[in-house]
Amino acid sequence: MKRKDNRITHLAGYVFISPWLLGFLLLTLWPIAQSFYLSFTEYSLLEAPQWIGMDNYVNIFTNDSTFTTSLKVTFMFVLFSVPLKLFFSLMVAMALNKSLRGMNIYRTAIYFPSLIGGSIAVAALWRNMFSLDGYVNQVLGWFGIQGVAWISNPDTSLATLILLNTWQFGSTMVIFLAGLKQIPQELYESASVDGAGKTRKFFSITLPMLSPVMFFNLVLGIIGSFQTFTSAYIITKGGPINSTYMYAMFLYEKAFKHYQMGYASALAWILLVIVALLTIINFAASRYWVFYESDGGKAK
Amino acid sequence: MRRLRAKGFDHVFLALFSFIMIYPVIWWVGASLKKTSELSLPTIWPSIPMWENYSKGWRFSGEYTFAHFFGNTLLMELGNVVGGVLTAAIVAYGFGRLYFGLKGFWFSILLLTMMLPGQVTVVPQYILFNKLGMVDSYVPLVLPHFFGGGAFFIFLLVQFIRGIPRDLDEAAKIDGASVYGIFLRIIFPLIKPALVTVGIFTFIWSWDDFFAQVLYLSSVEKFTVGLALRMFIDQFDIQWGQLLAMSLLSIMPSVLIFFLAQKHFVEGIATTGLKG
Numbered sequence: 181m182k183r184k185d186n187r188i189t190h191l192a193g194y195v196f197i198s199p200w201l202l203g204f205l206l207l208t209l210w211p212i213a214q215s216f217y218l219s220f221t222e223y224s225l226l227e228a229p230q231w232i233g234m235d236n237y238v239n240i241f242t243n244d245s246t247f248t249t250s251l252k253v254t255f256m257f258v259l260f261s262v263p264l265k266l267f268f269s270l271m272v273a274m275a276l277n278k279s280l281r282g283m284n285i286y287r288t289a290i291y292f293p294s295l296i297g298g299s300i301a302v303a304a305l306w307r308n309m310f311s312l313d314g315y316v317n318q319v320l321g322w323f324g325i326q327g328v329a330w331i332s333n334p335d336t337s338l339a340t341l342i343l344l345n346t347w348q349f350g351s352t353m354v355i356f357l358a359g360l361k362q363i364p365q366e367l368y369e370s371a372s373v374d375g376a377g378k379t380r381k382f383f384s385i386t387l388p389m390l391s392p393v394m395f396f397n398l399v400l401g402i403i404g405s406f407q408t409f410t411s412a413y414i415i416t417k418g419g420p421i422n423s424t425y426m427y428a429m430f431l432y433e434k435a436f437k438h439y440q441m442g443y444a445s446a447l448a449w450i451l452l453v454i455v456a457l458l459t460i461i462n463f464a465a466s467r468y469w470v471f472y473e474s475d476g477g478k479a480k
Numbered sequence: 481m482r483r484l485r486a487k488g489f490d491h492v493f494l495a496l497f498s499f500i501m502i503y504p505v506i507w508w509v510g511a512s513l514k515k516t517s518e519l520s521l522p523t524i525w526p527s528i529p530m531w532e533n534y535s536k537g538w539r540f541s542g543e544y545t546f547a548h549f550f551g552n553t554l555l556m557e558l559g560n561v562v563g564g565v566l567t568a569a570i571v572a573y574g575f576g577r578l579y580f581g582l583k584g585f586w587f588s589i590l591l592l593t594m595m596l597p598g599q600v601t602v603v604p605q606y607i608l609f610n611k612l613g614m615v616d617s618y619v620p621l622v623l624p625h626f627f628g629g630g631a632f633f634i635f636l637l638v639q640f641i642r643g644i645p646r647d648l649d650e651a652a653k654i655d656g657a658s659v660y661g662i663f664l665r666i667i668f669p670l671i672k673p674a675l676v677t678v679g680i681f682t683f684i685w686s687w688d689d690f691f692a693q694v695l696y697l698s699s700v701e702k703f704t705v706g707l708a709l710r711m712f713i714d715q716f717d718i719q720w721g722q723l724l725a726m727s728l729l730s731i732m733p734s735v736l737i738f739f740l741a742q743k744h745f746v747e748g749i750a751t752t753g754l755k756g
Contacts, residue, residue: 189578189579189580189659190579190580190581191580192574192578192580192659192660193574193578193579193580193583194574194580195574196570196571196573196574196575196578196659196663197571197574197575197580197586197628199567199570199571199626199627199628200567200571200590200627200628200631200634201586202627203624203626203627203628204589204590204593204627206627207601207605207624207627208593208596208601210604211600211601211602211603211604211605211608212596212600212601212604214604214607215600215601215603215604218603218604225607225610272497275490275493275494275497276494278490280487280490280491280494282491285498286494286495286497286498288742289498289499289501289502290497290498290501290502292501292502292505292738293501293502293504293505295684295734295735295738296505296688296731296734296735298685298688298690299687299688299690299706299730299731299734300688300690300706300709300710300713300727300730301706301709301727301728301730301731302727302731304709304712304713304723304724304727305504305508305724305727307713308511308519308720308723308724309504309507313519313520314519314520315507315519315520315521315522317520318520318521318522319522347501347504399595400594400595403595403597406597407597407598407599409690409691410688410690410691413690413694414690414710414713428599428691431599432691432695435602435603435606436606436695441603441607444603445603445604447599448597448599448600448602448603449600451597451599451600452596452597452599452600455595455597459595
């Protein structure tokens with residue numbers, strides 16, 4: 181009786197997770213394996229894939245200056261936009277984590293850009309605002325700053341995209357806010373009794389208690405930034421002179437404009453390895469700064 | 481007194497910051513009524529509102545109006561939201577409540593897929609859908625949502641289900657309910673608030689999922705609002721006023737949902753997203 185019962189729940193478990201499991205096998209696992217295979221081939225969709233060994237990889241690393249450029253651009257983007265976003269979202273989350281009148285209005289106004297931020301509509305808006313005769317330059321003019329063509333100048337184009345990315349810090353902020361709300365108030369109270377000031381409380385209570393959330397935001401922020409596509413594709417089209425030619429866009433054009441599926445697969449695998457390495461480094465480093473309460477109060 | 485001043489400071493800071501954050505959006509509303517020469521001004525309201533930005537923009541493509549593109553997108557969204565919400569609930573119940581072999585293993589895999597860059601699977605997926613003759617249809621856009629709606633949503637719902645007291649399940653079991661009955665009669669009704677959150681996010685994210693749309697839809701007849709906007713931007717001589725007007729309309733569904741379900745939004749993720 182007991183065993184039959186077990187078998188039934190085993191079966192039921194698999195019945196319930198089957199939609200995901202099926203999707204995982206068909207649309208994730210199989211494609212990963214196939215993409216690995218394709219990365220060693222030449223394939224244009226029209227003829228069968230042709231095995232060319234390591235040629236794609238050799239070409240990418242020795243022969244393709246666009247690869248190096250797009251990787252550099254993407255790293256710059258990640259390097260600036262991830263910390264900026266984390267910093268802003270934490271500051272704002274702390275400001276919003278107070279009981280003030282009208283907090284809902286502030287919260288809505290601050291969250292709003294993130295709601296629409298990834299859309300092509302906002303990319304269009306951004307392109308207009310930051311053009312040479314866009315209104316941003318007019319405002320800068322009031323302060324005596326000579327405007328430039330932000331988007332068509334290779335020195336500033338990437339910064340424009342980073343700014344757009346930072347403008348949408350809402351989701352990160354909401355997660356911080358949720359984390360802040362879970363810090364027991366007693367900790368602050370007893371710290372006050374011990375005479376700790378605001379700065380001390382921030383560094384000794386808020387930051388350690390938030391570190392798991394910070395870690396979560398950091399890991400997903402890095403992975404997400406590596407895949408930025410829409411803003412580069414619509415606002416700058418990767419230009420000028422490839423100054424915003426993000427890796428995801430490079431890969432997209434190789435695959436779906438030039439139909440070099442094998443080459444694009446190799447690019448995808450290089451991206452996967454980079455992202456995986458960074459994530460592993462993150463996890464390894466997290467032992468030194470992420471604090472889990474269940475460890476009995478010590479940060480390992 | 482010091483407290484009061486501190487509060488005053490908070491208000492000034494937040495008000496100023498909110499203003500900076502939201503100003504581009506306010507400007508956008510005014511800009512959608514401006515003529516091109518006025519678009520370089522940071523002012524909001526145009527000297528003469530050009531209402532025809534809307535009527536002309538609506539029909540910019542000649543062949544189809546934006547009504548057509550909105551219809552297409554909403555049709556796609558219907559599939560995405562229904563598929564995502566239903567299957568995410570089913571899968572989350574399996575992971576959140578049932579015992580089965582290798583459950584821990586599969587759940588770790590699920591979490592791992594959240595970190596997988598989509599670029600790794602996109603080429604083979606395209607090849608697959610191409611072989612099945614489904615490129616330039618909505619199938620590649622909608623079908624993936626029927627496989628659990630995405631790892632993030634499953635994770636969110638599992639957390640939510642784990643927070644529901646098991647006594648309810650036990651009581652129903654004593655009354656003779658099967659696992660399926662418990663899901664349908666106990667769990668499903670209880671997780672409705674979280675499902676609303678999942679539905680809202682599925683809607684907004686797939687509305688903005690430009691990459692998949694640009695990849696799979698090629699004939700103008702099937703274009704979504706996002707693709708129609710790209711067509712608008714790619715014109716040789718962009719009518720910026722009209723483009724901004726249509727862009728503004730394109731975000732309206734998301735905005736509308738946001739304000740209707742606002743309470744759900746910020747607090748919904750706060751309570752379901754990150755507990756435990």
